[in-house]
Amino acid sequence: MKLITAIIRETQLNQVHEELIHAEIERITVSRVSGHGRQKREEIYRGQVVIPSLIPKIKIEIAVNDAFVDQTIDAIIRGAKTEGDNVGDGKIFVTNLEQCIRIRTSERGSEAI
Amino acid sequence: MKLITAIIRETQLNQVHEELIHAEIERITVSRVSGHGRQKREEIYRGQVVIPSLIPKIKIEIAVNDAFVDQTIDAIIRGAKTEGDNVGDGKIFVTNLEQCIRIRTSERGSEAI
Amino acid sequence: MKLITAIIRETQLNQVHEELIHAEIERITVSRVSGHGRQKREEIYRGQVVIPSLIPKIKIEIAVNDAFVDQTIDAIIRGAKTEGDNVGDGKIFVTNLEQCIRIRTSERGSEAI
Amino acid sequence: MNRNLKILLSLPLIFISLGAFAQGTDTDHGITSWMLTSTALVLLMVPGLAMFYGGLVRTKNVLGTMMHSFTAMGVMTILWAAVGYSMSFGGNILGGWFGWSPDYFFLQGIDNSIIKDDAGMGIIPEYIFTMFQGKFAIITPAILAGAFAERVTFKGYVIFIALWGLLVYNPLCHWVWASDGFLFNMDAIDFAGGTVVHISAGVSGLVAAIYLGARRGNYKKMTPNNLVMTMMGVGLLWVGWFGFNAGSSINSGLSTAQALTVTQIAAAAGAVTWLLIEGFHQGKASALGLASGVLAGLVAITPAAGVVTPIGALALGFFASVICYGALILKNKLGYDDTLDAFGIHGVGGIVGAIFLTFFIRASWFDGMESYFFTGNRTMAEQLGIQSFAVGIAIVYSIISTLIVLLVVDKTIGLRSTKEEEMKGLDDSYHGERGYGMVNPQ
Amino acid sequence: MNRNLKILLSLPLIFISLGAFAQGTDTDHGITSWMLTSTALVLLMVPGLAMFYGGLVRTKNVLGTMMHSFTAMGVMTILWAAVGYSMSFGGNILGGWFGWSPDYFFLQGIDNSIIKDDAGMGIIPEYIFTMFQGKFAIITPAILAGAFAERVTFKGYVIFIALWGLLVYNPLCHWVWASDGFLFNMDAIDFAGGTVVHISAGVSGLVAAIYLGARRGNYKKMTPNNLVMTMMGVGLLWVGWFGFNAGSSINSGLSTAQALTVTQIAAAAGAVTWLLIEGFHQGKASALGLASGVLAGLVAITPAAGVVTPIGALALGFFASVICYGALILKNKLGYDDTLDAFGIHGVGGIVGAIFLTFFIRASWFDGMESYFFTGNRTMAEQLGIQSFAVGIAIVYSIISTLIVLLVVDKTIGLRSTKEEEMKGLDDSYHGERGYGMVNPQ
């Protein structure tokens, strides 16, 4: 089992979610984060452009069985990539998931994902 | 060392926390997340039932030494499970933790947990 | 590749961020969490001292190539440690990162970090 | 002790003298005071509405939605001072389509004008009447904006409300409230803006919502970003509505007190009714439900506040909530996307008020009227006909002229947001800002 | 220029004529204006209180707590119009337990009623007095609700406040403010509601808090969800309190100005005192501390606003903060769970005000009084006795009758939340909503 973590633009959340559902990945966990990377985001403050050092981003975490890793990643990329070549589209991280437990049933392992 | 991540109902946080303390797991990190799974949660909006696609959840992260993994998981389940068989009780994920450092003392490894 | 997760004081975020940039670690993801550890934090509520059981903290996540792990950890410690020996300075967790993908380019592996 | 006081006096006297020594510029200080207060109270409704609406949209649109109200405060004020007051309260031109008086252009001719009663006694400076009425011209497009929240460009919005004010609001206001307006002269009752404000905003909003199409995404799953602020907003709206209704008496006496009393009771009746319906229908009585009931009650009592008794107010509040509740259920069936229910609450509530008030008019009113425009007593049925006619006119005129405005704006500068703008949210796309910095680490 | 104006005039005239031509319905427009404003200001206190209280509870209860205030606005308004005004200001029945006047039932008999002075000159329409007083009947149970916040069912709450208003508030109001009320006729001083509003709410709240038991969980570790909103709330409360106190003069003259001045000074004195105490006691002076001091000062000046001078206001604000601060320390020792300190601030502050005012009454007051109810001068000690007696009556009556109401509600419909409901939070359990959508990704 793998844990897939994606940092995406706030604006792409809906689209990523839809793509995942298309790919039959129904279970996800989402949170608000701020990121610093190559992207610069402008805000207006009293006639001045301000470039905050941290940009609001969305983090998505998905636990999947090994067989689903690729299609999950592809779905995220489809949903998160914006037109053109814009820094800030985000990153996907994959780590190994040793165990997964469904609290309701105490099931363990790939059943529980 | 393992990193245990649990996604639970917002309402169970206090109970899970108490169970963990009972089990002598004193250190935890908690955050606000939203989740999508099988659970449906109803809100009322001007006389209509609305089913938001993302449901507010709580994420708990706990770094533990290997010997404590099972009792931690059990404590979480005790605190997070609601009566009956209700979808939405949540999930527990276990990943391997390679290193742990206490910033204050620069201690490393299982001492630092 | 490793994923480095640090839980630090809210007040140290700016300093940690600066130290990381000094150490040429430019990309980070930050989020709001609450923590329970040995630290006690006092708030005043109508003339009473209240000690909330959860203390607001900041979580920083950084994906780095193996060669950078140590300098990243050192930079975090430099930025997060407060003068004296104060519980609450936080923790650093290191986990293994199996894959990293840049969404914009679909690059994979250490290029994409 | 009064040695210093005497000296002190020269301060207020400078200003007082400006008024007091000029010929015939004396006013009724008490009525003037209440009208000044009412003007402030109605202004308070604009931030109140911004908060009410702002709390209901999604996080990314909170500022953009609040800006709809605040920008109306800027744009409509200037337009009103320039031409709006003249178009609304000047003498009939173009066959009574709207009014015009050169004196009113940029308010240049009313610098010392005092509104007097029959006996020639000064009541209030005309400026106050102008400003009080101007607030209605601000809030009407701001209410309307709720119908197409979360999906219009800022530039397009500004042009839209400017044109809408000129083409829709000002004529309607003239017809209903100017002394030579044709609906006014038919004795259509609209105390504080049932047709002029709420029906026109609600119906025009509906037209715009349908014309522009629904928000992108599954809009039936979208939830409010800040109901807490919505509740604060409804609190300010309720308070401000006292100015709206009791101020419309242009008095500080019995008629004012009557208007205030029925306003309070109708709002309360609307609130309790909505809570009861929702409690029975859904098993839970929501905070937004209470807020909606308050609004429905307030909207319905608006045209009626001068003519009904407390019992009538209770009934109007009740019917408003029942019928608006039904209208919202129906909307979900019909499937158009009136984002914040500008039509469902203001349009429907305004219609309920304007029609149903007929059944609750206090007896003395019928006598009072005849001394002015009638030679015999009028029956309730006759008044019902008049009310229905006025409502019908307001609806038809709003539909047609709003469509024209929409077409003009849409074909020139554009009104609907692009997909990218809508996904990013109004705040980022048009204003370059975020509403809630504190929810992310800064 | 005035050609259009003349025409325009017919608009206001319609309404003005209703008042002006009816026999004897003329009012003092200035006083009426201020009383209208005061009514609006006191209404503003209700959202103010909702914000103040709402910010102090936990996130999951924010809407439910605000609903306690807003629902009181709906329910109490209707009850007041129906029977409350009659029970409070009608003539003595049942040996003076409360009042009743058939005319007042649903306010049906006061549609043209004007309150007149001795000389027969109209002051204000009775409707305004009714509505002004009605706001007090709204805010009192809303204050009380702070004592049992975060742990009662919505349905139970609604029934509770309805019964409490009938059984506790209306009789107390009658005794203290009706001209045939027995405390009124003893010359007990309660200018704007020390006993009627604050002591009754505070003491009843304490009784309810103890009866219902503490919130589940370690309630001493719970922290506010939004102190920023609490501060906004206290700002609105301060502003609204001008209506509360200065409006209670039912005038727009010297007595009004005196009441407003001491209100401002007592609030400031309370704030500064609390900051100082907390600064010395805890090393930090908190925002909630300032807010609590403001409230303590405002509560204490409420009964006293008509009779004390600025120096007295300073002293009352000071003593209120000192003693309320002490009371909160004591509460933590005693261990009952008065969630938002309805008793600690309103109960204690009200008692401080009602008793201590005796020492700061302006000299002229003693003379003024005797012309009405006394034949000789009264000593301070005599007045102290009267005040203490009135406070004692209010406390005892509140305890007994609140217990009865609690028993009735608890045994029938139920008042305390179940464990599940409490853990989920009021917002989700009873209202099906979330206060802050923006804190989670939507």
Added chain:
Amino acid sequence: MNRNLKILLSLPLIFISLGAFAQGTDTDHGITSWMLTSTALVLLMVPGLAMFYGGLVRTKNVLGTMMHSFTAMGVMTILWAAVGYSMSFGGNILGGWFGWSPDYFFLQGIDNSIIKDDAGMGIIPEYIFTMFQGKFAIITPAILAGAFAERVTFKGYVIFIALWGLLVYNPLCHWVWASDGFLFNMDAIDFAGGTVVHISAGVSGLVAAIYLGARRGNYKKMTPNNLVMTMMGVGLLWVGWFGFNAGSSINSGLSTAQALTVTQIAAAAGAVTWLLIEGFHQGKASALGLASGVLAGLVAITPAAGVVTPIGALALGFFASVICYGALILKNKLGYDDTLDAFGIHGVGGIVGAIFLTFFIRASWFDGMESYFFTGNRTMAEQLGIQSFAVGIAIVYSIISTLIVLLVVDKTIGLRSTKEEEMKGLDDSYHGERGYGMVNPQ
């Protein structure tokens, strides 16, 4: 029906009699009513400012910043009642540096004082004038505090504003508004506080910001924590400003209506102008931009509200936004850290208003003036000279005396936060609290 009413009457009569039977204490109820309302409205500006400023800082400083406003409400009220009113409106002492009257010490001598007009008719109780003016003494340091937000200790702030009020505000207020003030007698026009309030706050703020140095960290990258609250705040400020300006007429008549009208128009003109500039300059028109334009317009009309016509208000709003916008661009070049632009908006806007008003004075004003202090007509150039002189005096005096206060506070108790305190944030360091509990799991 009136049987009960008669009885009821004794309630209001007690209080009314206090005023009515005392000799010569009658007031103009209408003007009194509006002045009471104005006092409440100006008080509303304080929470409004707290919200406006509070939303602009970083999350960790939100309560500390709001406390700057709220604490001013406490501290300045007490100082004002004690000595401030005396120093401002007492007779000249120390060669006219400030005023003093023993009667005014703790307001002890004005308990029955009524301000009368030339004919000896009572206008308002002096208490109301005192309290109305007192609100200005509260809000001025609260505005100033925006310049050094996010970096001063709480204790130091309290001492600073206390001294600043005594040394800077009270003398300035005396010079400009007391009948024996030297600027007053030069006919310097400052209707509602352009020099006294805005220039003094803005300039003093600039001095303090430079003296204290910039915030630690890259302050050009800091973003607001809650623009939504900032917008609510600007809404309340706008409403409250009606009291500020229209109340300064100390009337309830034509001059009041004129002041209110130009206030509304200048605010709107400022808002629209700022939106346009920002739209052209940055491609986006921000919500904070609108808010800043509203403020710039309101500040500029403040000194002018009694003398300009609507067209003049339009022009003042326009120029204020253009010049303030320019000033903010310049500030970023110069690089001092006026956190919330107390100088950029209030200082600059105040100067624009005080100078530019000269060009828009209504013709009749020049005639009106001469009857008091002149024997011939005055030219616009003469008035321009007077205005510039008054502005110059206010600037120079503010700079020098603020520097003295800064030195005193800094060298004794300390004003600048330590690095640790600044990093932790004011809320935690000085108040032991968090603004937004709800953003983290509780």
